[in-house]
Amino acid sequence: MTTRAFTLLYHDVVPEGRWESSGFQGADADVYKLDCADFRQHLAAIGQCLRHPPTTGPALLASPSMDHPVLITFDDGGVSAALYIADMLEERAWKGHFFVTGCRIGTSGFLDPPQIRDLHKRGHIIGSHSYSHPLRMAHCSSEQLHDEWQRSTLVLSEILGEAVQVASVPGGDYSRQVAVAASRAGIKLLFNSEPVTRSHIVEDCVVLGRITVQRGHRPERSAAIAAGRRRLQIREYLFWNAKKVAKQLLGGIWLRARVMLLERRAKKDVRPGADPGSGIER
Numbered sequence: 225m226t227t228r229a230f231t232l233l234y235h236d237v238v239p240e241g242r243w244e245s246s247g248f249q250g251a252d253a254d255v256y257k258l259d260c261a262d263f264r265q266h267l268a269a270i271g272q273c274l275r276h277p278p279t280t281g282p283a284l285l286a287s288p289s290m291d292h293p294v295l296i297t298f299d300d301g302g303v304s305a306a307l308y309i310a311d312m313l314e315e316r317a318w319k320g321h322f323f324v325t326g327c328r329i330g331t332s333g334f335l336d337p338p339q340i341r342d343l344h345k346r347g348h349i350i351g352s353h354s355y356s357h358p359l360r361m362a363h364c365s366s367e368q369l370h371d372e373w374q375r376s377t378l379v380l381s382e383i384l385g386e387a388v389q390v391a392s393v394p395g396g397d398y399s400r401q402v403a404v405a406a407s408r409a410g411i412k413l414l415f416n417s418e419p420v421t422r423s424h425i426v427e428d429c430v431v432l433g434r435i436t437v438q439r440g441h442r443p444e445r446s447a448a449i450a451a452g453r454r455r456l457q458i459r460e461y462l463f464w465n466a467k468k469v470a471k472q473l474l475g476g477i478w479l480r481a482r483v484m485l486l487e488r489r490a491k492k493d494v495r496p497g498a499d500p501g502s503g504i505e506r
């Protein structure tokens with residue numbers, strides 16, 4: 225059975241200017257990090273348009289016909305989940321989804337096992353974000369894909385003492401094979417970064433899209449995503465597809481161009497309130 229859901233994709237949330245304090249390092253990662261004050265405004269804007277609190281993946285799997293489900297997700301497993309994000313969500317009694325990169329657990333800037341257990345105990349959803357965060361997940365072999373999902377779910381299951389059945393695809397690089405491998409590793413719900421609201425099913429796994437939020441995106445944009453505004457969805461969908469074609473045509477050139485662009489943008493810094501457009505995923 226397919227379902228519709230409105231899912232936001234955030235990454236780290238840190239005090240202003242301290243982009244290096246959580247998650248992956250570098251200009252391409254920093255683009256996705258919001259400062260705490262901005263994120264608080266995003267939550268307030270989302271809260272104003274919700275009919276009911278955001279839900280969770282497991283709740284959605286149990287009730288696929290749920291009325292207008294909104295989900296809030298965070299990729300990479302940066303330590304900011306435990307330091308700032310969970311507290312801010314809990315001020316509103318909301319739950320988040322934290323997708324953890326297996327090989328980074330306990331390393332500098334990333335969640336450690338006690339923090340992961342604590343988030344889980346507080347009712348947040350812990351999921352896999354692959355083991356090594358491949359830059360181009362959809363280009364991995366079947367064996368590599370199996371290994372990425374298997375190792376990451378095993379590590380997290382050992383930390384949590386229960387099976388991990390939710391995951392998100394790193395780098396926005398999705399293919400059916402990525403979902404097949406996830407399903408065979410026991411993942412029941414897989415989030416990618418395609419800006420669609422209708423789910424599809426691959427083997428035993430429900431696949432849901434998300435819309436990415438970057439630093440500089442206005443709170444009203446996140447509210448419009450949560451509200452399911454059609455115009456915004458169409459715009460995001462068209463932009464995503466144009467980018468996908470460009471990536472396919474340019475391959476490695478795209479990746480090099482992306483790093484150069486982001487390094488230049490990092491030097492200029494992003495103006496508060498500016499909307500740099502959605503784009504280059506982590």
Ligand SMILES: [Zn+2]
Nearest residue numbers: 299394395506
């Ligand atoms: Zn990621």
